[in-house]
Amino acid sequence: MILAYLPYAIAAWIFLWGLYGIVTSKNLVHQVVCLAILQTSTYVLLLAIGYKVGGTAPVFADIPVGTVVVDPLVQALMLTDIVVEATVMALLLSMVVKANELAGTVDPEELRFLMG
Amino acid sequence: MSARVRTIFFLCSAAGLVAIFIWGFLDLPPLGDYRGPYGNAVVQIAVYERHATDVVNAINYDYRAFDTLGEEFIFFASVLGVLLLFRPTGTDDKGDKHKTKLEDALPISDALRVSMQAMVGTMIVFGVYMVTHGQLTPGGGFQGGVILASAPLVVYLSGDVKTFEAIIASPLIKLAECGGAAGYAAIGTAALLFGTHFLTNIIPLGTTGDLFSSGAIAVISAVVGLEITGGFVLLMKTYLREIVEERLGESE
Numbered sequence: 001m002i003l004a005y006l007p008y009a010i011a012a013w014i015f016l017w018g019l020y021g022i023v024t025s026k027n028l029v030h031q032v033v034c035l036a037i038l039q040t041s042t043y044v045l046l047l048a049i050g051y052k053v054g055g056t057a058p059v060f061a062d063i064p065v066g067t068v069v070v071d072p073l074v075q076a077l078m079l080t081d082i083v084v085e086a087t088v089m090a091l092l093l094s095m096v097v098k099a100n101e102l103a104g105t106v107d108p109e110e111l112r113f114l115m116g
Numbered sequence: 117m118s119a120r121v122r123t124i125f126f127l128c129s130a131a132g133l134v135a136i137f138i139w140g141f142l143d144l145p146p147l148g149d150y151r152g153p154y155g156n157a158v159v160q161i162a163v164y165e166r167h168a169t170d171v172v173n174a175i176n177y178d179y180r181a182f183d184t185l186g187e188e189f190i191f192f193a194s195v196l197g198v199l200l201l202f203r204p205t206g207t208d209d210k211g212d213k214h215k216t217k218l219e220d221a222l223p224i225s226d227a228l229r230v231s232m233q234a235m236v237g238t239m240i241v242f243g244v245y246m247v248t249h250g251q252l253t254p255g256g257g258f259q260g261g262v263i264l265a266s267a268p269l270v271v272y273l274s275g276d277v278k279t280f281e282a283i284i285a286s287p288l289i290k291l292a293e294c295g296g297a298a299g300y301a302a303i304g305t306a307a308l309l310f311g312t313h314f315l316t317n318i319i320p321l322g323t324t325g326d327l328f329s330s331g332a333i334a335v336i337s338a339v340v341g342l343e344i345t346g347g348f349v350l351l352m353k354t355y356l357r358e359i360v361e362e363r364l365g366e367s368e
Contacts, residue, residue, distance in 0.1 A: 003147065004146035004147045004148070004149075005141075005144070005146060005147070006147070007147055008141055008144055008147075012137060012141070023126060048147055049144070049145075049150075049152075050150065050152075050155065051147055051148055051150065052148060052150040053148035053149070055150075057254065058159055058170075058171040058172055059169060059170045059171065059172070059253060059254055060163050060169040060170075060171065061169040061170070061252050061253050061325070065159075065160070065163050065164075066160075069159050069171070070150075070155075071150060071152055071155030071156075072155060072158060072159060072162075072171040072172045072174075072175055073152070073154055073155050073158065073175060074155075075172045076172050076173075076175040076176045076180065079172065079176065079256070079258055079259070080176065080183075080184055080187040080188075080258060081187070082258075083191065083258045083259075083261075083262060083344060084187050084190050084191050084194070086262075087190075087191050087194040087195055087198075087347065087348075087351065088190070088194050090194065090195075090198050090351050090355070091194040091195075091197045091198050091201075094197070094198045094201045094202055094354075094355075095201065097201075097202075097358065098201050
C-alpha cells in the first residue's frame, strides 16, 4: 500500500526541497540549481504515472508487439525535457554571470534595481 | 516589497499549493495501475503504422513531432541567448591574445591524457550509432547529440587544445546548429508540398527493423542530433572562453 504511492511522495519531496531552496536561497547560482532539482521531480512523477505492473521498455526491437510495456508518452516528454533543461540552465547561469558582472553580487536580495 | 510582506505572500501561495498538491495526489492511481488510453493505443499501432520499433521516438519525431519542434526551438533559443549574453563586447575583448592561452588554464595528468584520448573515438562512434538508430533501439537525436557534443570536451580534457580549438572554431558547428533547426522545419514543410498536414511522415517507411526505416522519424532524429551537437559545442565554447578569460584576468 505504501509502496504503491511512494514514487508520488518522492516526487513531492523533491519538488518541495527544490522550492524551499529557491525561496530561501541567497545565491543565484544556488537558485538555478534548485530550479533544476525542482524540475527533476516531474521526471519521477511522470515515470511513476506511466508505469504498468510487469511492463518493460516500449522498444519492440527484440520483443513481440503486444508485450506489456510502460507508457512511452511520458518517456518521450521527459527525454526532450532533460536536454532542453540543460540548455535552459546554461542560459540562466549565463544571466547570473552577467548579473554578477553588472551588479557585483549574486544575492537576489541585493539585486534591487533595473538596468537598461 | 519588504521582506515581511513577501514572506506573508509566500505563505499564502504555499498554502494554496499544498491544497492543490493534496487534491491532486488523492486522485493519482496506485503505482502500476496505468490508466491512460493513449499509451496503450500507441504501443499497439506504432510499429505497424510507422515501422519504428522504438515507440518513444515514434512519438517524439512523428506522433507529437510538432511538440518536439517547439522544444527544439526552446533549445535553439536558449543557446542563442547564451551566445548573445556572452558576445564579445569590444571593450574587454582581448580576442586572439587569449585564444592561444586556453592551454595554460588547464593543468592535466598523464592518466587523464591517455584515457581521454582513447575515449574520443569510441564516443564518436557511439554517438553516431545513437543518432542513427533512434528508430530501432533506445537513443535518438537528443541523446546521441549530447554524446557527440561531449567528444570535443574530452579532446580538451586530454590536453589536445589545438585540436579542440580547431573543432570549436569550425563553421561546421554553427552550420550543424542552424541546419539542424532549419532541417526539422524543412521536413515538416515538405509535407505541405505533398498536400498533407505539417510534419506528416511522407518519406517511404521501409522495412521494420532496417536502419533506413520509419521514414521521417529517422531523418528528424538525425537533424535533431546535428542541432544538439552544434548547440552543446557552442555552449561549451562560450563558457570555456568566459572561464579562461576570467582566470587570465585574475593572473594579470
